[in-house]
Amino acid sequence: MLKMTKAALAIAALLGTAALAHAADSEPIQPIKPAANINLGMVELGKKLYFDPRLSKSGFISCNSCHNLSMGGTDNIPTSIGDKWQQGPINAPTVLNSSLNLAQFWDGRAADLKEQAGGPIANPGEMAFTHTLAIDVLKSIPGYVREFKQVFGKDKIDIDQVTLAIAEFEKTLVTPNSRFDQWLLGKKDALTKDELEGYKLFKDSGCVACHNGEAVGGNSFQKMGLVEPYKAKSPAEGRVAVTGKDADRFNFKVPTLRNVEMTYPYFHDGAANTLTEAVDTMGRLQLGKKFSKEENARIVAFLKTLTGDQPAFQLPILPPSSDSTPRPTPFSK
Amino acid sequence: MLKMTKAALAIAALLGTAALAHAADSEPIQPIKPAANINLGMVELGKKLYFDPRLSKSGFISCNSCHNLSMGGTDNIPTSIGDKWQQGPINAPTVLNSSLNLAQFWDGRAADLKEQAGGPIANPGEMAFTHTLAIDVLKSIPGYVREFKQVFGKDKIDIDQVTLAIAEFEKTLVTPNSRFDQWLLGKKDALTKDELEGYKLFKDSGCVACHNGEAVGGNSFQKMGLVEPYKAKSPAEGRVAVTGKDADRFNFKVPTLRNVEMTYPYFHDGAANTLTEAVDTMGRLQLGKKFSKEENARIVAFLKTLTGDQPAFQLPILPPSSDSTPRPTPFSK
Numbered sequence: 268m269l270k271m272t273k274a275a276l277a278i279a280a281l282l283g284t285a286a287l288a289h290a291a292d293s294e295p296i297q298p299i300k301p302a303a304n305i306n307l308g309m310v311e312l313g314k315k316l317y318f319d320p321r322l323s324k325s326g327f328i329s330c331n332s333c334h335n336l337s338m339g340g341t342d343n344i345p346t347s348i349g350d351k352w353q354q355g356p357i358n359a360p361t362v363l364n365s366s367l368n369l370a371q372f373w374d375g376r377a378a379d380l381k382e383q384a385g386g387p388i389a390n391p392g393e394m395a396f397t398h399t400l401a402i403d404v405l406k407s408i409p410g411y412v413r414e415f416k417q418v419f420g421k422d423k424i425d426i427d428q429v430t431l432a433i434a435e436f437e438k439t440l441v442t443p444n445s446r447f448d449q450w451l452l453g454k455k456d457a458l459t460k461d462e463l464e465g466y467k468l469f470k471d472s473g474c475v476a477c478h479n480g481e482a483v484g485g486n487s488f489q490k491m492g493l494v495e496p497y498k499a500k501s502p503a504e505g506r507v508a509v510t511g512k513d514a515d516r517f518n519f520k521v522p523t524l525r526n527v528e529m530t531y532p533y534f535h536d537g538a539a540n541t542l543t544e545a546v547d548t549m550g551r552l553q554l555g556k557k558f559s560k561e562e563n564a565r566i567v568a569f570l571k572t573l574t575g576d577q578p579a580f581q582l583p584i585l586p587p588s589s590d591s592t593p594r595p596t597p598f599s600k
Numbered sequence: 601m602l603k604m605t606k607a608a609l610a611i612a613a614l615l616g617t618a619a620l621a622h623a624a625d626s627e628p629i630q631p632i633k634p635a636a637n638i639n640l641g642m643v644e645l646g647k648k649l650y651f652d653p654r655l656s657k658s659g660f661i662s663c664n665s666c667h668n669l670s671m672g673g674t675d676n677i678p679t680s681i682g683d684k685w686q687q688g689p690i691n692a693p694t695v696l697n698s699s700l701n702l703a704q705f706w707d708g709r710a711a712d713l714k715e716q717a718g719g720p721i722a723n724p725g726e727m728a729f730t731h732t733l734a735i736d737v738l739k740s741i742p743g744y745v746r747e748f749k750q751v752f753g754k755d756k757i758d759i760d761q762v763t764l765a766i767a768e769f770e771k772t773l774v775t776p777n778s779r780f781d782q783w784l785l786g787k788k789d790a791l792t793k794d795e796l797e798g799y800k801l802f803k804d805s806g807c808v809a810c811h812n813g814e815a816v817g818g819n820s821f822q823k824m825g826l827v828e829p830y831k832a833k834s835p836a837e838g839r840v841a842v843t844g845k846d847a848d849r850f851n852f853k854v855p856t857l858r859n860v861e862m863t864y865p866y867f868h869d870g871a872a873n874t875l876t877e878a879v880d881t882m883g884r885l886q887l888g889k890k891f892s893k894e895e896n897a898r899i900v901a902f903l904k905t906l907t908g909d910q911p912a913f914q915l916p917i918l919p920p921s922s923d924s925t926p927r928p929t930p931f932s933k
Contacts, residue, residue, distance in 0.1 A: 318670050326677050332660075337651050337918045344659050344930055352685040354931050529920045532927070541923040577917040584910040585670045587862045590874040594865075595677055598687050 295470065295479040298448035299364065299525065299575055302439045308418045313436030315414075315583045316429060322401045323394035325350055326595025330387070330433065334362040336578050339529025340440065345537030346501070350395035357503045358537035361530045363578075364523050366438045367482040373519045373535045375488060376509045380434035385426060398426040404593055405429070410586020442526055442575030450572070458572055465569030468562055473554050482523040483573060491517050491535065494555040497548075501536035528571045542567045628803065628812040631781035632697065632858065632908055635772045641751045646769030648747075648916045649762060655734050656727035658683055659928025663720070663766065667695040669911050672862025673773065678870025679834070683728035690836045691870035694863045696911075697856050699771045700815040706852045706868045708821060709842045713767035718759060731759040737926055738762070743919020775859055775908030783905070791905055798902030801895055806887050815856040816906060824850050824868065827888040830881075834869035861904045875900045 316322065320329040333347040333355075334340050340361035342348075347355035357373055365371065371383035387393040388401055405411045405424050415424045418432065447466075449457040458466070469475055478484045488506050491497045497517070506515035519535050532538065533545040546566050550556040558566065588594075649655065653662040666680040666688075667673050673696035675681075680688035690706055698704065704716035720726040721734055738744045738757050748757045751765065780799075782790040791799070802808055811817045821839050824830045830850070839848035852868050865871065866878040879899050883889040891899065921927075 320668075320671075321676075325681065327665075327675065327681050335653075337916055338653075339920070342660065343654075343921070344928055348658065348660050348930055352930075531921065540927055543923065579914055581912055582915050583670055587672070588676070588864065590876065594873060597677055597681055597685075 294451060295475045296447070296451065296483050297481045298451045299441050299443040299445070299481055301443050302366075302441050305439060306418075306435055309432050309435040310439055311583075312414050312418050313432035313434070314580065315411075315585055316433050317436055318583050319585050321404050321408075321585075321588070321592075321595065322388050322396060322429075323350065324396045324400075324595065325394075325597035327597055328394050330362075330384075333359040333387075333393075336362070336440070339363060339526050339577075340365075341530045343531060345532050347393070349393040350391070353392045355392060357501050357535050358532065360520075360522060361526065362437055363440050363442050363530075364482050364485070364525045366441065367480070367523070368485040368520065369487065370520065373503065374506050374508050375520050380437045381427075381430045384430040384433040384437075400593070401429065402426060404588075407589055407592040408586050409589055414586070440578050442577060445525070445573050445575035447569070447572040448575065459568070461565050462568045462572050465565035465567070466572075468558075468566050469569055472550065472556055472558075472566075474549070474566070477521045477553075478524050482525055484521040484523040484525075487521050488515070488518045489521050489553075491519050491552070493553045495552045497534075497552055499534075499536045500538050503535055505535070524570060524573055526574050526577075528574050542570055546570075627784060628808045629780070629784065629816055630814045631784045632774050632776040632778070632814055634776050635699075635774050638772060639751075639768055642765050642768040643772055644916075645747050645751050646765035646767070647913065648744075648918055649766050650769055651916050652918050654737050654741075654918075654921070654925075654928065655721050655729060655762075656683065657729045657733075657928065658727075658930035660930055661727050663695075663717075666692040666720075666726075669695070669773070672696060672859050672910075673698075674863045676864060678865050680726070682726040683724070686725045688725060690834050690868050691865065693853075693855060694859065695770055695773055696863075697774050697815045697818070697858045699774065700813070700856070701818040701853065702820065703853065706836065707839050707841050708853050713770045714760075714763045717763040717766040717770075733926070734762065735759060737921075740922055740925040741919050742922055747919070773911050775910060778858070778906050778908035780902070780905040781908065792901070794898050795901045795905050798898035798900070799905075801891075801899050802902055805883070805889055805891075805899075807882065807899070810854045810886075811857050815858055817854040817856040817858075820854050821848070821851045822854050822886075824852050824885070826886045828885045830867075830885055832867075832869045833871050836868055838868070857903060857906055859907050859910075861907050875903055879903075 317330040320327050320332070322329065328350065333342045335342055340363035342359050345358060347359045349355055360373060366380060369375065371377035371380060372386070377383040377386060385398065388396050389398055402424055405415070411424070415428060416422060419428050446457045469478075477487060477489050480486045491499070491505070499517075504516050506518035507513065509515070527533075527542065531542070532540050533542070534548075539545040539548055543563055546563050547558060550558045550563075650663040653660050653665070655662065661683065666675045668675055673694035675692050678691060680692045682688055693706060699713060702708065704710035704713060705719070710716040710719060718731065721729050722731055735757055738748070744757070748761060749755060752761050779790045802811075810820060810822050813819045824832070824838070832850075837849050839851035840846065842848070860866075860875065864875070865873045866875070867881075872878040872881055876896055879896050880891060883891045883896075
């Protein structure tokens, strides 16, 4: 057996750390970092709001309805279900690691998580409420009144506080510790031979040109259908809706591939049911490449190593409404 | 200061316990007991199934959608929302402490939790699926295949296992330790003077004739509108649908009053928005009594002491679908 002194062990550990840091730095994908600079009181409040269907007209739809944290932060259906079962125009992107996105929504129309959080509440096709009515509900609930005061130190509740708290909770929804990240951080047996070959293919074929960085995506807008046009099932036209520039037509935010095994179906229209199908389509349309069955399977094997630690927290218990709380109206116009 | 030997303290504690046990026994309401004889593996599996919308046709509705454990095990709307936003015929009863009910559903048509659990999955107005299709989905999900095998020791998955696991999870959803139970168990300062007076009124006025036992209800069927007829907003006729006896028309299971502050709106048609309104209606229709404003307020104050420890567990993470998993069809006929 090897014998080392404590000092020798410490030096070896330091050297090891330095070597690993170097290895990770030289890869186009970086490990997910656990959340930092987090206001825990605001997180607890934001978590309740995220799960509270009273922020919708019907009293039935919460943020978690379509960005379900039991299911990869998505709803796993092509397009979401909104108030009165309206069919949404686009696939619900995962909320996991969304703090790493350069902007929010597929077309980047919200600058950050705070701005995003206000959208669905007031969208007639989603939660179908208004910010004013949502605040009226929250102001009438004594448990919320106390908690907002505790967190923000003010006697009033406004939509800025609501979206700030939801965004703070969402900042905690990062998923470190995937097998791929363990490999990046030096656990060389964390991946199988097939998975490593899949990663090499992912890099060598050019996938990594858009899917890179900490979130393996989320940091640029790109045209869907670069080499071959994409026949979308969704009417969404992407970034042009924000910039008004024709060159931005069908430009969408590159989705993160973190936890991609859980975030099916794929693409902005949710048209691809499986990773096999998504990899094939991406290869052809974006790279002009037809992956063989074996290549495809290896890339898929690699992609499945990107599933990290899922959010781990107690189901929040919501403060009950009071006699004066406006009641939801799920069946009225 | 008092000085007691250890032995004297022990004797005093024993005497105290005996005295308290006696006190609790002499009351018509007994403290909620924590769940016992629980199969923890089955609970973990049942918890996932309870939160899994893939047991519905749409992939959007889970048990937790209408029996939301963040909101007192109910949906806090008069009647539930089913597949394609169908309006349910009756108010969703709380799942909390439902293991203490003499039977399940308002009309008692299911003998126990296991039998109940199969109902909504196959109800065209609720989850709109079939047991066969639900099993097909589960069988295609490797994470479930492993977990069912671990729990039941068999290679096959069937609906009996599904409903057994959901029922086992539901058995854990008891809510001990309410302030009222603390008082029953000897903490004499757990209730205020008003709350105690409310409890006395609750007993002396006759409410306790039906709302008694561990669940403060749930252990008998009674006619809704005993002294004065009740003008229901629901077409449901109650127990007659099960027995076929005309005498059972408008007989409903007496709901538990545990956590009643969280389970608004009230009655089988969800017509009463507040406890004040519910106490007033019950007094007039069931007891021929008009409570004064002060009496009503005291009874309500007592009822709010029945809120116990809410379910405390980590949000379950669901095993992802595989390529062969049948996809939900939220927008098809």
